[in-house]
Amino acid sequence: MEKHIVILPGDGIGPEVTKAAKGVLETTAAQFSHSFTFETQDIGGSAIDNHGTPLPENTVAACKKADGILLGAVGGPKWDNLPGHMRPEKGLLGIRKQLGLFANLRPVKGFDALLHASPLKAEVVAGSDLLIVRELTGGLYFGEPRERRNNGQDVVDTLAYSRHEMERIIDQAFQSAQVRRSKLTSVDKANVLESSRMWREVVEEKKENYPDVEVEHMLVDAAAMKLVTNPGYFDVIVTENMFGDILSDEASVLTGSLGMLPSASIRQDGLGLYEPVHGSAPDIAGEDKANPLAAILSAAMMLRYSFNMNVEADEIEAAVHAVLNEKYHTADLKVEGGTQVSGSELAKKVSEQMTSNDTTENIMRCYA
Numbered sequence: 001m002e003k004h005i006v007i008l009p010g011d012g013i014g015p016e017v018t019k020a021a022k023g024v025l026e027t028t029a030a031q032f033s034h035s036f037t038f039e040t041q042d043i044g045g046s047a048i049d050n051h052g053t054p055l056p057e058n059t060v061a062a063c064k065k066a067d068g069i070l071l072g073a074v075g076g077p078k079w080d081n082l083p084g085h086m087r088p089e090k091g092l093l094g095i096r097k098q099l100g101l102f103a104n105l106r107p108v109k110g111f112d113a114l115l116h117a118s119p120l121k122a123e124v125v126a127g128s129d130l131l132i133v134r135e136l137t138g139g140l141y142f143g144e145p146r147e148r149r150n151n152g153q154d155v156v157d158t159l160a161y162s163r164h165e166m167e168r169i170i171d172q173a174f175q176s177a178q179v180r181r182s183k184l185t186s187v188d189k190a191n192v193l194e195s196s197r198m199w200r201e202v203v204e205e206k207k208e209n210y211p212d213v214e215v216e217h218m219l220v221d222a223a224a225m226k227l228v229t230n231p232g233y234f235d236v237i238v239t240e241n242m243f244g245d246i247l248s249d250e251a252s253v254l255t256g257s258l259g260m261l262p263s264a265s266i267r268q269d270g271l272g273l274y275e276p277v278h279g280s281a282p283d284i285a286g287e288d289k290a291n292p293l294a295a296i297l298s299a300a301m302m303l304r305y306s307f308n309m310n311v312e313a314d315e316i317e318a319a320v321h322a323v324l325n326e327k328y329h330t331a332d333l334k335v336e337g338g339t340q341v342s343g344s345e346l347a348k349k350v351s352e353q354m355t356s357n358d359t360t361e362n363i364m365r366c367y368a
């Protein structure tokens with residue numbers, strides 16, 4: 001198959017991790033006789049530096065024509081004092097909004113090889129396998145007005161949702177639950193927020209269409225606690241934009257590192273932007289220390305969700321499992337008896353694993 005992929009490296013460790021993921025995509029193309037073409041565009045701080053805006057028109061136009069988009073990360077101290085509309089993060093929010101990528105899927109699965117790498121007890125993490133379905137183009141992130149008032153003495157942000165915006169993400173979450181373990185936890189703050197009360201109403205209405213899915217409501221503060229005390233309790237979590245952002249970073253501790261968590265930001269027709277959950281990690285940028293696995297697993301999600309290449313995605317995920325089982329890891333993970341390598345070395349190990357002869361066996365092991 002021929003696919004055109006736009007890469008948005010962004011800032012900090014973004015260029016390092018997207019380079020790693022591109023390498024793995026090239027390995028996939030060679031192995032399965034696909035033709036992937038790549039195009040790189042600016043976003044975030046690097047786009048501010050090169051074009052004076054965090055989201056150049058060229059970038060949006062290229063993404064609109066792409067079959068899939070892979071993003072690294074945006075932001076960094078260099079741009080932290082710019083006004084809100086000029087910040088690097090505005091580029092990421094803008095591309096999500098302009099492409100209508102309303103559903104952010106963030107799978108969190110404890111890898112056996114990393115059970116002891118989590119600060120949580122291994123018995124708490126063992127067997128956890130959940131999916132956070134985060135609403136991505138509404139809520140506090142986009143509501144108007146958002147401004148300082150009264151000479152900077154007052155401030156307002158706005159949490160706004162339309163019923164339509166709630167319905168489509170809740171439908172997505174029910175459908176995700178149907179192909180997993182059929183359990184949906186809707187997370188809100190309905191004891192305080194009117195938006196959450198409406199969210200609950202929509203979930204209650206929608207559940208009639210999905211009688212096979214067991215659904216419950218949970219307040220976000222309680223959900224935050226349960227995520228680290230009993231993560232195995234959850235299958236699919238659906239929640240609004242801000243809560244989903246916070247809960248997904250929290251959930252990353254199950255895997256041992258934020259550098260492990262991939263995500264897909266998708267819309268109904270299948271176009272997707274694939275992005276690690278982590279940020280630009282300015283503290284380690286440029287040192288080849290960044291864990292590339294979140295970006296590599298995001299590329300696998302692109303193959304699965306946008307290109308319908310399930311075997312190819314399985315292959316990448318199995319190779320990641322195999323490399324972790326061999327105890328290779330980057331500095332963010334503490335693996336007893338393991339071998340610490342650089343980000344680029346770890347990515348190379350994944351590609352080597354894919355081209356080695358025992359990949360089928362690895363796929364079997366991964367799903368055993």
Ligand code: NAD
Nearest residue numbers: 073074075076258259277278279280281283284290291332
């Ligand atoms: P961060 O995710 O960049 O880093 C948090 C911590 O995790 C740091 O200690 C970092 O070194 C570590 N970390 C993150 N990814 C890692 C990886 N792949 N390998 C090893 N360690 C990793 O969050 P932050 O420090 O709060 O934010 C830094 C900048 O990134 C900010 O400008 C923020 O706005 C931006 N950000 C961007 C995105 C995105 O582009 N999707 C996401 C989150 C934060």
Ligand code: IPM
Nearest residue numbers: 074075089092093245277279
């Ligand atoms: C994420 C990030 C972004 C978000 C920021 C950088 C705008 O934290 O993708 O999780 O809050 O959505």
Ligand code: MN
Nearest residue numbers: 245246249277
């Ligand atoms: Mn975040």
